[in-house]
Amino acid sequence: MDISEVMRTSFAAREFTDDEISDETIYRILEHARFAPSGGNRQGCHVIVIREQNTKNILAELAKTGMRKYVAQVKNGENPWNTVIPTTVSEQEIAATKISPDRLAPLTECPVLLAVIVDLAVVASMDKDLERVGVISGASIYPLAWNIILMARNEGYGGAITTFIAPEEDKARKILNVPDNYAICALIPIGKPLKQLTKLSRKPVEEITSRETFTGDRFHL
Numbered sequence: 001m002d003i004s005e006v007m008r009t010s011f012a013a014r015e016f017t018d019d020e021i022s023d024e025t026i027y028r029i030l031e032h033a034r035f036a037p038s039g040g041n042r043q044g045c046h047v048i049v050i051r052e053q054n055t056k057n058i059l060a061e062l063a064k065t066g067m068r069k070y071v072a073q074v075k076n077g078e079n080p081w082n083t084v085i086p087t088t089v090s091e092q093e094i095a096a097t098k099i100s101p102d103r104l105a106p107l108t109e110c111p112v113l114l115a116v117i118v119d120l121a122v123v124a125s126m127d128k129d130l131e132r133v134g135v136i137s138g139a140s141i142y143p144l145a146w147n148i149i150l151m152a153r154n155e156g157y158g159g160a161i162t163t164f165i166a167p168e169e170d171k172a173r174k175i176l177n178v179p180d181n182y183a184i185c186a187l188i189p190i191g192k193p194l195k196q197l198t199k200l201s202r203k204p205v206e207e208i209t210s211r212e213t214f215t216g217d218r219f220h221l
Contacts, residue, residue: 001154009198010149013158014106016191021111023049024124026190033147038140045143045144048176051112055175059115059187060107062172066164070098083133106160114159115172117182130140139206141185148188149167158193161186 021057026049038044050056066081072094073080073087108112118141127136145161169184178184208216209219 001129004152007155008197008200010153011158011197011200012160013191013193014160014171014189015194016106016110016158016189017194019111019192021157021190023194025053025112025157029148029151029157029190032151033144036143036147038143039124040122042122043138044118044122046117046119046182047144047148048117048178049112049195050115053108054100056108056110056113059113059172060104062168062175063107063162063164064099065100065167067103069094069167070164071103073098099157106189107187109189110159112190114148114188114190115176115178115184116148116157116188117142117178117184119182121181137183138185139153145186145188146191148196152190155166156192157190158196159188159190163187 003112030047034043034045036045050059069087069089070080072089075097076087076089078087078089079085090144101108118137120137123137123140125134125137127134142161149159149161163186165187171180172184173180176184206218206220210216211219
């Protein structure tokens with residue numbers, strides 16, 4: 001498949017058919033994805049390939065913590081989990097938020113679940129002392145995660161980068177035997193999409209770019 005088509009048709013696939021995906025296909029996806037860049041080319045990544053249903057179920061159960069706050073904030077008209085505007089949703093409201101099995105299905109019903117982790121001892125967290133949430137460390141791992149999605153699409157499969165596990169990372173780390181110096185950056189379910197989207201809705205270039213400064217003229221041809 002042409003790379004531009006892959007990039008323009010790779011979406012967050014969360015519903016999958018019953019089709020299996022072979023180890024050979026997963027290996028091929030990772031074989032290409034591993035060429036993603038990382039800070040200093042230190043390649044502190046690790047991917048855990050999960051097929052055991054019990055492990056998927058446990059991780060999905062842990063993901064409920066992050067999902068509850070997400071759903072409660074969305075219902076309240078907020079941008080969930082943002083670090084700029086404080087939530088007005090109470091802890092009691094969050095705890096009382098129900099999570100349907102459908103929301104867990106991407107993690108429990110996918111044929112393969114990939115846990116993407118990174119060694120924090122080798123990433124360059126250039127923003128660690130700034131008075132905002134750190135984002136720079138992700139540059140050493142999320143290119144790999146997106147390469148996985150792109151290559152899965154090229155193979156006729158799909159997936160989604162999910163991060164709901166983050167609030168329960170300590171528990172998830174124990175389940176997966178992940179060392180303390182590693183962060184669990186994403187869980188990526190991989191499978192054959194129930195429906196393959198080919199026309200994605202995204203903001204035009206002119207809406208997301210500007211010339212010279214943030215307030216400069218829109219960049220357009």
